[in-house]
Amino acid sequence: MAVKFVRPKIPKFAPDPWAIQFDDQGHLRHLLTIEGLGPQWITRILDTAEGFVSVTDREIKKVPLLRGRTVVNLFFESSTRTRTTFELAAKRLSADVLNLNLATSATKKGESLLDTLRNIEAMQADMFVVRHEQSGAAHFIARHVAPHVSVLNAGDGWHSHPTQALLDAFTIRRHKGGFTPLRVAIVGDIRHSRVARSQMHVLNSLNVGELRVIAPRTLIPTDVEKLGVRVFHDMREGLQDVDVIIMLRLQRERMESGLLPSEEEFYRLYGLTEEKLAWAKDDAIVMHPGPANRGVEIESSVADGPQSVILEQVSNGIGVRMAVMSLCMSANRGDQT
Ligand code: NCD
Numbered sequence: 226m227a228v229k230f231v232r233p234k235i236p237k238f239a240p241d242p243w244a245i246q247f248d249d250q251g252h253l254r255h256l257l258t259i260e261g262l263g264p265q266w267i268t269r270i271l272d273t274a275e276g277f278v279s280v281t282d283r284e285i286k287k288v289p290l291l292r293g294r295t296v297v298n299l300f301f302e303s304s305t306r307t308r309t310t311f312e313l314a315a316k317r318l319s320a321d322v323l324n325l326n327l328a329t330s331a332t333k334k335g336e337s338l339l340d341t342l343r344n345i346e347a348m349q350a351d352m353f354v355v356r357h358e359q360s361g362a363a364h365f366i367a368r369h370v371a372p373h374v375s376v377l378n379a380g381d382g383w384h385s386h387p388t389q390a391l392l393d394a395f396t397i398r399r400h401k402g403g404f405t406p407l408r409v410a411i412v413g414d415i416r417h418s419r420v421a422r423s424q425m426h427v428l429n430s431l432n433v434g435e436l437r438v439i440a441p442r443t444l445i446p447t448d449v450e451k452l453g454v455r456v457f458h459d460m461r462e463g464l465q466d467v468d469v470i471i472m473l474r475l476q477r478e479r480m481e482s483g484l485l486p487s488e489e490e491f492y493r494l495y496g497l498t499e500e501k502l503a504w505a506k507d508d509a510i511v512m513h514p515g516p517a518n519r520g521v522e523i524e525s526s527v528a529d530g531p532q533s534v535i536l537e538q539v540s541n542g543i544g545v546r547m548a549v550m551s552l553c554m555s556a557n558r559g560d561q562t
Contacts, residue, residue, distance in 0.1 A: 245367055255367045255376045256549050258385040259426035267430055270548050271395050277551075278544035280317060290551050291320035294351040298324045299366075300379070301357040306515050306539055307379050307389070311354045314546035323350070339369060346371055352550065353377070360384035360419075375553040377546075383419050383479065389514050390423035392545040394431060396538050397469055400510050404428065410437040410463055410505075411454075412495060413473035413522050416444045417480060420514045421473060422452075429453045439463035440495065443484040444475075460495055464504040471512045472497050472522050488521050498524040502532065510534045 243261030248254045253266060262270075280288055296315040300308055308324065315322045327341065336344075345353070352375045355363040360382030367376040380386040394404075401407055409428055415421045415438045428436050429452070438449060439457045449456060457463030464470065475491065485491055497511065511523075511533045519525045528535060 245364070252555070253552050255363075255378075256387050256553060257363050257367055257376065257378045259387050259390055259423050259430065262430070264430050264432070267391065267394065267427060270391055270545070270552065271398060273548035273552060274391075274395050274541070274545040277317075277547040278541060280547070281540070281543050286317050287319055288317065289319045291315065291318035291351075291554055294318075294320045294554060295349055296320045296322050296352045296354065296550070297345050297348075297350045298322065298354045298379075299327055299345070299356070300325065301327045301355075301362070302380070303328065304356055304379070306542070307356065307386075310539065310542040311377075311379060311388075311546050314543050314550055315352075315354075317543065318547055318550055320352075320550075323348075338366075342366060342369060346374065350374060352554065354379050356380045358382055377549060377553065380419055383417055384422065386419040386423050386514075387427075388542070388546055388549060389420050390427040391549070392538060392542040393420075393424055393471065393512060393514070394427045395545050396512065396534055396541050397510070399537075399541070400534060401468060404431040404433045406434050407468045408435045408437065408466055409433055409469040409471065410439055410457075410467045411471045411473065412439045412460070412463070412497065414444045414475045414480075415440050415449065415473065416446045417476035418473050421471075424471065425452045425454060437463055437467070441485070441491075460501050461504050464501060467505040467509055469510055469512065470497065470502070470505055471514075472517070473514070474516060474518055474522060492521055496520070496522055496524060497527050499526055499530070502527055502530075508532075512538060514538070 243258055246253060246255045246257055246261055280286060298308055298311055312322050312324060353366060354377045355366055356379040362381045363376055363378035370376060378385055378387055411421050411424060425436060436454045437457055438445060438454050439460055442458060445456060509532060511527055513535045517523055517528055519528060
């Protein structure tokens with residue numbers, strides 16, 4: 226029997242559907258989405274991450290902040306980078322870590338999502354890191370966990386991937402110093418990308434100078450302008466004077482057929498080649514959340530070139546995830562100031 230997933234019901238007149246992320250004292254308890262965090266919390270997470278990134282540069286890469294705590298990675302959808310960096314982040318905070326690949330586990334044998342949760346809670350888990358193919362899954366889990374448990378969203382459907390967007394903002398800030406003077410372009414399959422949605426929220430919250438999306442019409446979500454972006458369908462126009470280029474993968478698994486003529490055509494028009502990169506500012510940085518498809522959205526020499534910060538994004542992901550974990554756990558200890 227398939228797992229029955231119930232889409233969370235957001236009360237019609239709720240003032241802020243994302244208020245669930247905070248406890249009664251206004252401490253950050255869950256990280257489900259960027260919406261509702263506001264620039265202060267986002268900046269606090271990025272500042273906290275600065276300290277943790279230096280921990281990861283030390284010979285002994287551990288701090289005892291989560292000693293005695295148990296972090297459970299609940300991955301209903303496969304992942305390499307995100308799962309492993311969450312795992313490393315938890316280990317570097319001295320937590321015990323359990324990795325559950327639920328795509329092949331009890332939920333497939335007919336146990337409901339809530340039963341699975343109760344069983345894991347009975348193992349005295351303190352934090353769930355959740356990835357699920359359904360939008361709203363982490364929110365649903367957050368509404369049903371025991372009061373001492375925190376939930377971090379590691380990607381839900383097309384909706385949100387908050388830690389990815391935060392590590393991207395962190396990487397941009399490290400290279401460019403701030404956000405207000407910057408032009409940032411997100412290129413590729415915007416429509417199916419939870420990463421793009423979270424990036425738009427994070428960058429607009431941080432008051433980025435100009436946010437652009439560049440893609441064929443079929444890969445742009447309807448009403449994307451309402452998210453505060455300028456839409457371009459032409460790379461030469463869209464990349465002009467840009468400081469940061471974020472490339473995205475074609476999310477084939479979420480695509481109906483017929484949205485694209487062919488990968489070759491996409492590469493010709495939108496693939497970031499050295500030639501197209503020259504249309505952006507000389508010191509523009511190139512980013513990608515991974516997994517990157519060389520020869521589809523990015524040329525190998527650009528992915529490995531001097532302007533690429535793709536591997537730095539992966540390393541920064543550890544420090545940013547340590548920051549989020551320690552802040553949410555300190556809400557539970559009651560010592561967040
Ligand atoms: C992204 C994801 O899973 O949403 N990758 C990631 O977390 N590093 C983007 C993608 O799958 O293309």
